[in-house]
Amino acid sequence: MSFMLNAKRKTPVFPSPRYSTSPGAVLGVDGGGTKTDAVILDLDLNILGEGVAGPSNPLRVGVVSAATAIREAVDKACDVAGLRRTDLVAAEVGLAGVRRHELRARMHDTLKGLGIVDVVVVGDADIALYAATQGAPGLVVIAGTGSICCGINARGKRACAGGWGPLAGDEGGGAWIARRGLRAIAYASDGRGPATSLSAAAGKYFRVSNPSDLSTAVYAPSITNEYLAGFGKFVIQAAKAKDRVAREILVEAGKELGAAASAVIRNLKLERETFPVGYVGGVFASSEELVLSHLREALLDIAPRAFLTPPKFPPAVAAARMAHERLNDIALAV
Numbered sequence: 001m002s003f004m005l006n007a008k009r010k011t012p013v014f015p016s017p018r019y020s021t022s023p024g025a026v027l028g029v030d031g032g033g034t035k036t037d038a039v040i041l042d043l044d045l046n047i048l049g050e051g052v053a054g055p056s057n058p059l060r061v062g063v064v065s066a067a068t069a070i071r072e073a074v075d076k077a078c079d080v081a082g083l084r085r086t087d088l089v090a091a092e093v094g095l096a097g098v099r100r101h102e103l104r105a106r107m108h109d110t111l112k113g114l115g116i117v118d119v120v121v122v123g124d125a126d127i128a129l130y131a132a133t134q135g136a137p138g139l140v141v142i143a144g145t146g147s148i149c150c151g152i153n154a155r156g157k158r159a160c161a162g163g164w165g166p167l168a169g170d171e172g173g174g175a176w177i178a179r180r181g182l183r184a185i186a187y188a189s190d191g192r193g194p195a196t197s198l199s200a201a202a203g204k205y206f207r208v209s210n211p212s213d214l215s216t217a218v219y220a221p222s223i224t225n226e227y228l229a230g231f232g233k234f235v236i237q238a239a240k241a242k243d244r245v246a247r248e249i250l251v252e253a254g255k256e257l258g259a260a261a262s263a264v265i266r267n268l269k270l271e272r273e274t275f276p277v278g279y280v281g282g283v284f285a286s287s288e289e290l291v292l293s294h295l296r297e298a299l300l301d302i303a304p305r306a307f308l309t310p311p312k313f314p315p316a317v318a319a320a321r322m323a324h325e326r327l328n329d330i331a332l333a334v
Contacts, residue, residue: 028320051076132278164290258298
């Protein structure tokens with residue numbers, strides 16, 4: 001389905017899909033640099049429909065393209081659920097790249113065109129935090145392409161560490177692991193560091209015949225941060241195969257993520273509390289204990305009562321539950 005642009009404001013005008021009407025439902029969206037997930041729940045929290053579309057990080061693809069991907073994912077979920085967008089009574093849209101208030105406000109204004117009365121735009125870390133804690137005090141550590149740690153305490157204070165992007169941070173994320181792997185290959189090639197199986201793995205991934213050609217391949221205009229992060233999987237595979245250099249990279253990744261978590265714990269004064277620390281993202285899923293064990297050690301040092309836990313819901317479902325909870329809060333206030 002195509003959309004039109006308002007000639008004056010370049011704001012997407014979204015046509016409504018033609019589906020049968022149904023009782024109210026809530027929408028959750030998880031939008032990142034790779035894809036966008038949308039989930040619709042009924043008011044009893046049952047899943048009615050799900051949809052997937054392309055990336056919707058406005059910093060990466062722009063506000064209009066992000067809004068288009070969100071609309072596509074929502075329309076697919078509506079199609080499965082047999083609903084119109086106007087049947088959705090509340091929506092929580094969690095997006096990567098919207099930490100700045102100005103950008104978040106622009107996305108909110110643009111998404112008004114969806115025709116959903118109550119839309120709230122938050123960061124992807126906010127919905128991941130809810131997925132881990134359901135609004136209770138606790139933390140979430142995200143290690144996907146990038147990385148960030150966010151938390152909330154019993155007084156409702158929030159704090160984050162990391163999330164500075166590929167140039168200034170994202171320590172422990174997939175792209176950071178990939179860069180550490182490339183640096184190790186350069187060291188090995190020059191004789192500044194030990195040999196590593198990563199040299200051969202990089203040759204296959206970046207399609208070069210020898211390590212000296214990597215400097216040309218990795219700086220090509222077509223190499224995105226997301227593509228670079230894909231090489232992080234090879235670093236993890238090498239670590240599982242006992243490559244010493246790769247294992248040291250994952251040790252460092254776990255310690256960096258632990259440092260971010262420690263900063264948030266100190267900021268929220270949670271050192272003596274019992275609380276969950278959720279862990280989310282492809283780095284944790286693929287590396288298993290190689291990264292998680294060092295994150296656990298850091299937590300034990302600063303907050304012995306903290307405990308690691310996988311998320312209770314997928315991020316998009318968590319977002320929809322946040323929208324549902326907001327509806328309940330409004331109803332109680334009336």
